[in-house]
Amino acid sequence: MSGFRHVVMFRWAEGTTIGQQEEVAARLRELTGVIPEIRGYSVGLDAGVNPGSYEFVVVADFAGKDDYLVYRDHPAHRAVIDEFITPIVAERAAIQYET
Amino acid sequence: MSGFRHVVMFRWAEGTTIGQQEEVAARLRELTGVIPEIRGYSVGLDAGVNPGSYEFVVVADFAGKDDYLVYRDHPAHRAVIDEFITPIVAERAAIQYET
Numbered sequence: 001m002s003g004f005r006h007v008v009m010f011r012w013a014e015g016t017t018i019g020q021q022e023e024v025a026a027r028l029r030e031l032t033g034v035i036p037e038i039r040g041y042s043v044g045l046d047a048g049v050n051p052g053s054y055e056f057v058v059v060a061d062f063a064g065k066d067d068y069l070v071y072r073d074h075p076a077h078r079a080v081i082d083e084f085i086t087p088i089v090a091e092r093a094a095i096q097y098e099t
Numbered sequence: 100m101s102g103f104r105h106v107v108m109f110r111w112a113e114g115t116t117i118g119q120q121e122e123v124a125a126r127l128r129e130l131t132g133v134i135p136e137i138r139g140y141s142v143g144l145d146a147g148v149n150p151g152s153y154e155f156v157v158v159a160d161f162a163g164k165d166d167y168l169v170y171r172d173h174p175a176h177r178a179v180i181d182e183f184i185t186p187i188v189a190e191r192a193a194i195q196y197e198t
Contacts, residue, residue, distance in 0.1 A: 005143070007106060007156055009194050044104070044196025049164060054194040057106055059158060065148060072149075093192035095108050095153040097143025 003039060003099045004062045006071070009054035011091035020088060021045055021056055027080045028058060034076045037067035054093065061099065068096060102138060102198045103161045105170070108153035110190040119187060120144055120155055126179045127157060133175045136166035153192065160198065167195060 012021065025043045032041045040061035046053045062068040071077055111120065124142045131140045139160035145152045161167040170176055 004146070005141070005158070007108070007158065009106070009108070009192050042104070042198055044194070044198065047103070047164065047195045047197060049167070049195045050193065052193075054192055057194045057196055059104070059106065065146065068148070093108050093153055094149065094151075095143070095156045096146045096148045097156055098146060099141055099143065 004064050004068050004096065005099045006058070006060045006062070006068050006094070006096045008058050008092065008094040010056040010085070010089050010093075012055055012088050013090045016055075016088045018045070020084075024056065024080070024084045024088075027084050031071070031074070031077055031080065035071050035074050037062055037070045039063055039067070054091075065096075103163050103167050103195065104198045105157070105159045105161070105167050105193070105195045107157050107191065107193040109155040109184070109188055109192075110153055111155065111187050112189045115154075115187045117144070119183075123155065123179070123183045123187075126183050130170070130173070130176055130179065134170050134173050136161055136169045138162055138166070153190075164195075 028043050032038050038060060042059040044057050046055050060071065127142050131137050137159060141158040143156050145154050159170065
C-alpha cells in the first residue's frame with residue numbers, strides 16, 4: 001500500500017532520564033487516538049546495539065502528504081512537542097518520503 | 100508482529116546527484132534478494148516538504164536483533180556501503196529499536 005512516511009530521531013540533553021523518554025513516547029502514542037490521519041505509528045528507544053546511535057525514533061505512516069501535514073501541524077502534536085520534546089531535545093534528524 | 104527495526108538517514112556530499120542516490124537505493128533494494136533475514140525494507144529520498152531534512156532514509160525490519168546483525172555485517176551489504184555510500188556520505192543518523 002503506497003503512502004507517505006515521516007521519520008524523526010532525537011538525541012536528548014545530557015541528564016535526560018529513561019522515564020522522561022518514556023513519557024515522550026506515551027504522549028506521542030496517545031496522538032493515534034486523536035489524529036485519525038495517522039495510519040501507522042511506531043515509537044522506540046535505541047536498543048543500544050551500535051555506538052553513536054540516536055536515542056529516540058518515531059516512524060509515522062500516512063495515506064499521503066496532506067495527511068502528514070495534518071499531523072505535523074495538529075495542536076495536540078504541537079503540544080507534545082512544546083511541553084515534552086523541546087525542553088529536552090539536543091539534536092533532531094528528520095525526513096519524509098513516499099512509500 | 101514484534102520485531103527489530105533499523106533506521107538510518109544520510110546527508111550526501113555537495114554535488115551528489117539524484118542519479119547517484121537512486122543507484123544507492125537500487126543497490127540496497129537488491130539486498131532483499133540476497134539476505135533472507137530482511138523481513139521488510141523501505142528506501143526513500145526526501146520528499147522536500149520540510150527544510151533541513153536529511154536526504155535519504157532506510158527503514159529495515161527484522162524478526163530480532165540477531166537477524167539485524169546478519170544484515171549489518173553481511174558482505175553484500177558492506178560492499179554497497181563501501182562502494183556506493185561511503186564515497187558520497189556527509190552525515191549519518193541511525194537507531195535500532197524493538198518494534
